[in-house]
Amino acid sequence: MISRMLVKMIAVLWVGIAAGWLNPAVSYSEEASEKVLKLHSGLYYTIQKGDTLWDLSERFFDSPWVWPDLWQKNSQITNPHRLYPGEQIRLFSREETQTMVVESRPEPEVAVEPQEPPYYFYPPINSVGFIKERPVRPSGAIFKVKGNKAMISYGDLVYIRPIGRPTFTPGDRFTIYRVLEPLKDGEIKADVGIQHCILGLVEITEGHPKFAMGRIVQSRQTIELNDLLMPYEARSPKITLTQSKKRLEGKIIASEGHERIFGDQAVVFIDKGRQDGVRVGQSYYIYEQEKERLDSKKKEDLLLSPVDYGDILILHTEETTATALITRAEKTVRPGARIRSPF
Template identity: 35%
Template structure:
């Protein structure tokens, strides 16, 4: 509730200038409806919250506030899923007024408002790329009951790696043998190893020299021989952060050996912590077109056209995992990913 009030306050402050202009003209700006309970924008084909936020608040980074203000009914975890004809409330009528003075606090300063964030619920399913395979803590020997495939709620026997002791209640990710990721600019070289996360397991007991775990979640088929690694510290609430300027990379992999990617897919990009990339940043998907006014090769010029956006979920030293939040066409391995183009 507090977060919603803070977001609403920020929304109102961002609209003060435009609301004042409305009052002077007695009519809302083009594209805005003035109804009994507030000012609304009617969604057009191709709109996203990112676009609407940039248009009416002079910053695309306010889209989580616009989302919270409207309590948009989302059928998936993608907040940009809005539809033509849908009305987005920009501000309440009668709420734009001279703010009351805040009480003077001498003992404690006012708490800093939480930065806008994006909630990505399936964050623990997101894999990661490292230059070399991570050292596993253990491997799954077998299920305690005969199974063709290990899944959620199954109990499994676990063999810790040498000199490893798995603590009771410890939680580990389950992953298959890491896959090599090729360099899109040189197919003979490799960028690193992609670790797909198949599920989560909790250590429940040590008995008769055996370690036993409970599979709390299964995201993909789990098999005997799959490996374990301590679960990374990740939170589904990811604060928004500005992107690194002038950065560009390429899509190098996708989940489950995908080579074509659309909205809501997970992709992996060949820039990471060493480049200043952090979770919460947004970058553009870019299409490059060669144009020649004369038709001659020497007169060719390359134009870069953004056709989508990705949100960074996880970063390692040289690579990052991202979620495609908006895309007007399919991307593929080797598609260019850059800082926002101004």
């Protein structure tokens, strides 16, 4: 299969050179080739009606079975079985294609390969927000979009006002984010911290003394004027599983979208962080513990044994809070739900 993939890649590269530019889709769909967006980071194919990761993998990589790798390279796709026409997915630039041909040469056999530790694969990890006691110091803010559009989305060209003395170099990427009003703990009515919502990603195209220009290369939520920028730090979608902190108890403060009820696969914030021993890759139970009066004639309530009804996986940590994914929920979860260590 490797040989077939190499032939396919070399053929694609030859066509790109003959045409003056590289477009992996040129021999399959003229409509699709017109939709390819060229950036510093590579080529982006426009999803057509009826496209699936399965058939795109077959088309470009000569095997439908590599679709998980294509999904991994496009973390903005939250559901691999549902693609939307007009959405952009990243393919390979000329340099990456050539590199792949070199790296695909057979390497010497290794007697025993090290065993990879268990992990949880979460593609949209770079869209996960967080809560900090103080807001992140921004590098800049969007002050204009080309065309004066009401909503900023994928592919739009934006103008950026520097804040402080950042360096904007073509090809650099910045995370677009927004800060919300201080989040309160519903039980104690105290501020927990400031929520940072991750909106997308911008790639710098031009740098000028008093402003910069950039192209939106990922749009996870609606982007608006005055939204902020901070340096992009890629996070691995492979969440290595690790031992949980013993005897830890806490609670879910809120879901990322501030829903009243939520469940499986919801992203939530908890009131424990690094200072409490919480680390990325740890798991904790969601539980409830009821009280019951055994004798109606007495005013004494008996605290019953805790009952677990869900699990969370830690995705990101701050000093006093953490962001987690609900990986199991046997019933509806609400803000204030209790969490505890598995042991």
